[in-house]
Amino acid sequence: MKLLAAVAVLLGPLALATAVPQLEHRVSYDGYRVYRIATHHNAASVKAQLKGFATVPFNLDTDEHLDVAIPPGQISAFESLGLETEVMHEDLGADIAEEGSFAAYRGVEAQAVPSLTWFDSYHSYNDHVQYFNDLQAAFPQNSEIFTIGNSYQGRSIFGIHIWGSGGKGSKPAVYFHGTVHAREWITAKVVEYITYNLLTQYDNDTTVRAVRDSYDFYILPVVNPDGFVYTQTNDRLWRKNRQPRSGSSCVGTDNNRNWPYMWNVSGGASTNPCAETYKGQAAGDTPENQALVAFSQKLRNQGNGIRLYIDWHSYGQYILLPYGYNCQARAANHARQTTLASAVAARIAQPYGTRFTYGPSCSTLYATTGSSVDYMTDVANATYAWTIELRPTGSGGGGFVLPPAQILPSAVEQWEGMKYLLATM
Structure with missing residues (x-):
């Protein structure tokens, strides 16, 4: 991000x-x-x-x-x-x-759970698709694969829906996604580790059982598939989607500046199609964002609403609360969100001592307009809507190019924070 x-x-x-x-x-x-x-x-x-x-x-x-x-x-x-x-x-x-030295992923036998070796290296888009299919196939009674639409180049924006004893669609939604910005590879791995634990630990972890029985989980690991593929074939540091624009030779829109809320506010995005934070020609005019908006509205309207939304990014080690468009604005439940973020940061630090800064997005980091968290808070009515910026911070770790050895530790510490948040919010 x-x-x-x-x-x-x-x-x-x-x-x-x-x-x-x-x-x-x-x-x-x-x-x-x-x-x-x-x-x-x-x-x-x-x-x-x-x-x-x-x-x-x-x-x-x-x-x-x-x-x-x-x-x-x-x-x-x-x-x-x-x-x-x-x-x-x-x-x-x-x-x-x-x-980029990806380990081969060969899938699993029917009903078998993929190995944790998945988190030893990064993988291609097609492998991510297969991994989610394999996870779901091992738990067919309590999960399903879904798609919310296609990218500009026609790739599926896919996810997994997980539920507990109440049955499918009976509880408030917890809604996670990653890889909005194409080069942030670690985000897909983190949401996949959360998915893995929600599915595999239901029978032997009372906390996981409780949260699975309390919420419906909707998890999408790669919501910018065209950009993600481009980082693996052409330019590792590519950020935006791959949508061309009339009148410009430059390609791509920042999908996290394209949400149709506070899109016209100045100072938090660019109107230059060549810029990394290009907001698009109109609010919500990328196919990826249109799919995300429609899905978000579906969750808002399905009866139980959205309890928690997290948009996973890298890097910097932040937990960012609403809002991005105005550095003075605060969510109605800001005090509660701050209390939770403080406790989540403390839990994240427990495994390896990794320290996360938390606070409102604009005043803690920088201004963003047309962003997911602002939309989810004020339009989709999520009770809690956060951006989490993953490892690293400082000179250690490498910025966007996070070494494979840090995949699993990054995922483990986030899972510790999420278990606490899901059980407490």
Whole structure:
């Protein structure tokens, strides 16, 4: 979810090339070194010093630091600036190659549960589809696969519905999804680990049984399938969907700036089709967002409403509450949400000491307009609507390119937080 604004001094030729629809070769980041630059609340000064560098920005959403990739031919000149930096990737291309060494997924026999080795590596879109099908096939009495629509290029936006003893559709909805932003691969893995535990632990964990019997779960791991596939075939750092726009050679809309609520408010999205946070030509005009909006309305109207919605992103380690469009606005139940977020952050920290910051989205991180959480709060009437930004923070871990060894720990700590939240909210 990190905001990559279209700032001319930071968008070098490589970053601009990723937006051109004719690009069919794989973008190489070999030899690029990624730095976190301390700005000491003077980001403008740092950006001025970066003029002339063909940098690839990882984030531009905080006045405390900038995360940028420097091409190999400019590393020496960059380091001669004497900025205060930490290295996030010594060689971004090498780390992408390591991350992209997918283990084969061969499926399972009928009624068998997939192995936890699924979380040892990242996987293709088709493997994610098969994994959900295999999970559901092992629990056919209490789950079903569903689709909410198709992406611009015609890929299925799929999910799994899980229920407990009350029967299908009888309880308030818990609604999770991941991979809105294509490069945030860890999000699909985290929601899949939550899915795995909700299904497999029902008979031997009293907390899981209680929450399964209290809620209907709707979990969609990859809601931007075109962008996700593109990150694995062409450009690992692609963020948006793959929808072209008339009058522009640039491709893609940020689906988390396209929700039809507070879309016209300025300051939290871009009207430039080449920008990473391009909001679209009209509110809700991407096929992916239209499918999500229709599904959200269905859950709102089905009788029991939406108790909890979480939009999973990376990176930065945040639990973000409403609202994004206004830094002074607060949800009606803000105090309760803050109490829960504090406790969830404490539970997340228990397995490995990972610390999450929590608070309203705009005032805690940055402004967002046309965002999912604001829509879910004020239009879909979710009791709780959060964005969770996953690992990492700081220089450790690698930003969007999270090493495979961190998949399972990231998922485990989120599951600890979710068990508490689901049992307490």
